[in-house]
Amino acid sequence: MGLLQDLGGPLLESFSQLGTWSQAGIVIATLLFGTVFLNVLQQVLFKNPNEPPMVFHWFPLIGSTITYGMDPPRWFKKTRAKYGDCFTFILLGKKTTVYLGTQGNEFILNGKIRDVNAEDIYSVLTTPVFGKDVVYDCPNAKLMEQKKFMKIALTTEAFRSYVPIISDEVSNYFKRSPDFKGKSGVVNISPKMAQITIFTASHSLQGKEIRDKFDETLADLYHDLDMGFSPINFQLHWAPLPWNNRRDHAQRTVAKIYMDTIKARRARGGETDAQDIMYHLMNSTYKNGIKVPDHEIAHMMIALLMAGQHSSSSTSAWCMLRLASQPKIMDELYEEQVRVLGADLPDLQYEDLAKLPLNQAIIKETLRLHAPIHTILRAVKSPMPVPGTKFVVPTSHNLLAAPGVTSSDPQYFPNPEVWDPHRWDADSPNAPAMVKSYEEEEKIDYGYGLVSKGASSPYLPFGAGRHRCIGEQFANVQLQTIVAMTARQFRFCNVDGSDKVIGTDYTSLFSRPLEPAMIHWERRGE
Numbered sequence: 001m002g003l004l005q006d007l008g009g010p011l012l013e014s015f016s017q018l019g020t021w022s023q024a025g026i027v028i029a030t031l032l033f034g035t036v037f038l039n040v041l042q043q044v045l046f047k048n049p050n051e052p053p054m055v056f057h058w059f060p061l062i063g064s065t066i067t068y069g070m071d072p073p074r075w076f077k078k079t080r081a082k083y084g085d086c087f088t089f090i091l092l093g094k095k096t097t098v099y100l101g102t103q104g105n106e107f108i109l110n111g112k113i114r115d116v117n118a119e120d121i122y123s124v125l126t127t128p129v130f131g132k133d134v135v136y137d138c139p140n141a142k143l144m145e146q147k148k149f150m151k152i153a154l155t156t157e158a159f160r161s162y163v164p165i166i167s168d169e170v171s172n173y174f175k176r177s178p179d180f181k182g183k184s185g186v187v188n189i190s191p192k193m194a195q196i197t198i199f200t201a202s203h204s205l206q207g208k209e210i211r212d213k214f215d216e217t218l219a220d221l222y223h224d225l226d227m228g229f230s231p232i233n234f235q236l237h238w239a240p241l242p243w244n245n246r247r248d249h250a251q252r253t254v255a256k257i258y259m260d261t262i263k264a265r266r267a268r269g270g271e272t273d274a275q276d277i278m279y280h281l282m283n284s285t286y287k288n289g290i291k292v293p294d295h296e297i298a299h300m301m302i303a304l305l306m307a308g309q310h311s312s313s314s315t316s317a318w319c320m321l322r323l324a325s326q327p328k329i330m331d332e333l334y335e336e337q338v339r340v341l342g343a344d345l346p347d348l349q350y351e352d353l354a355k356l357p358l359n360q361a362i363i364k365e366t367l368r369l370h371a372p373i374h375t376i377l378r379a380v381k382s383p384m385p386v387p388g389t390k391f392v393v394p395t396s397h398n399l400l401a402a403p404g405v406t407s408s409d410p411q412y413f414p415n416p417e418v419w420d421p422h423r424w425d426a427d428s429p430n431a432p433a434m435v436k437s438y439e440e441e442e443k444i445d446y447g448y449g450l451v452s453k454g455a456s457s458p459y460l461p462f463g464a465g466r467h468r469c470i471g472e473q474f475a476n477v478q479l480q481t482i483v484a485m486t487a488r489q490f491r492f493c494n495v496d497g498s499d500k501v502i503g504t505d506y507t508s509l510f511s512r513p514l515e516p517a518m519i520h521w522e523r524r525g526e
């Protein structure tokens with residue numbers, strides 16, 4: 001005590017003689033040091049053996065947010081090597097339990113409705129963008145019905161009508177675009193693929209009337225809506241910030257455009273064979289006998305286009321970048337079409353897509369390495385014992401699934417880092433182990449039709465369980481058509497002729513290629 005007084009007296013005296021800024025600096029540094037010290041002490045002394053191990057971190061609220069956010073897939077693999085498949089880390093102040101591997105995917109994605117919940121996490125982001133009463137702004141049972149309406153609309157007959165629409169949009173785009181004038185050139189491919197994706201999706205899924213509006217007002221409005229998906233909005237979704245004001249204005253305006261279109265279509269009448277989803281929803285009724293209200297149709301239209309846009313445009317950009325890194329494969333794609341469809345390359349039809357296995361494999365292999373949704377989150381609603389361990393995940397945690405980790409695991413995919421579309425040929429030395437075909441998978445119905453359970457599959461780019469993607473088949477039709485039509489017209493290569501591939505941008509919710517992603521294009525036959 002005496003020693004403390006001896007030391008403390010002169011220290012306090014020296015402190016009081018310092019300027020205000022220096023004093024403030026010392027107080028802040030001491031508080032910071034104290035917080036870090038207590039945080040480390042807590043991790044070392046108070047480990048809970050019944051919870052998954054906590055990833056070591058220096059700062060309490062930040063935790064591992066920054067190291068995770070820079071490159072999530074790499075971070076998952078590095079952390080898995082140290083802590084195993086199941087561990088907890090701090091993500092933006094929240095204890096987040098990651099469970100990797102096929103068992104982790106099953107535990108989280110096929111979790112029971114009383115245990116796991118998606119809307120508690122995503123609604124703050126999606127409801128201001130999509131609008132009320134749809135997707136995560138309604139009970140899960142209603143979402144399952146909404147997914148059923150959307151899925152039922154995507155029939156083989158609808159796909160048959162979409163392929164010519166998508167092919168025409170792609171051809172017209174390349175004809176119109178000043179970036180593809182002449183015999184060859186260099187272009188930043190990602191924004192081009194984003195435009196092609198929105199034109200093809202809006203035209204096929206929402207009809208020509210809506211598609212035409214993308215040349216005028218809708219493109220800017222959708223851009224403003226998109227800003228609502230910035231990860232910062234997990235915290236600041238409510239704030240009256242400029243981008244949130246623009247998001248809210250865009251939501252009201254886009255919803256009104258859809259509702260006016262619905263009214264006009266009803267008033268006009270006489271449509272009996274329309275294949276777009278808006279038409280299908282206009283004629284759908286919930287189990288309780290209530291017809292889907294117009295505002296819900298409008299909000300589902302926004303949700304569908306937004307859900308598909310990011311994932312499909314990122315995937316199409318990666319397809320083109322991978323082809324530019326291996327132009328020989330792009331030549332093979334062209335030769336495949338000539339061999340199967342004939343040298344005159346007739347107009348592409350839906351049935352043709354199934355006859356082009358390499359064309360299909362381009363999408364499959366690209367999604368294996370570049371699944372746009374690298375992180376899937378769920379809130380924990382009741383304590384969840386992890387089978388085969390003594391761990392119980394408490395309700396104060398979120399759960400995180402990362403199916404991309406298994407799709408690049410050498411246990412399942414030989415030479416996993418190599419982009420090799422031929423690995424999907426049966427006799428390939430890189431052929432995947434344990435990837436069952438859709439028919440072989442166990443099926444389950446969560447209320448929106450039978451889907452493969454996906455429990456044991458290491459390849460789940462479209463997710464699994466009650467929140468599984470309903471756009472998978474549409475995305476495949478859209479992407480395969482875009483790739484086939486592009487390979488007919490062009491040969492791509494890297495600007496420096498190398499086989500390098502650009503890195504990934506993880507700053508938004510959906511990962512995508514870093515920009516600018518320049519490629520060299522050359523018209524075929526020139």
Ligand code: HEM
Pocket residue numbers: 118143147304305307308309311312315367371372373376377460461462463464466467468469470471472474475
């Ligand atoms: C859900 C991936 C295209 C509509 C999902 C999920 C994944 C995914 C991983 C599950 C999310 C979760 O569990 O939280 C993809 C990929 C696509 C794609 C990789 C393209 C390459 C599309 C398209 C549409 C669409 C084109 C619409 C036509 C949806 C919807 C859900 C969903 C409505 C359900 C959300 C829920 O139930 O919570 N998608 N998707 N997706 N996707 Fe897709």
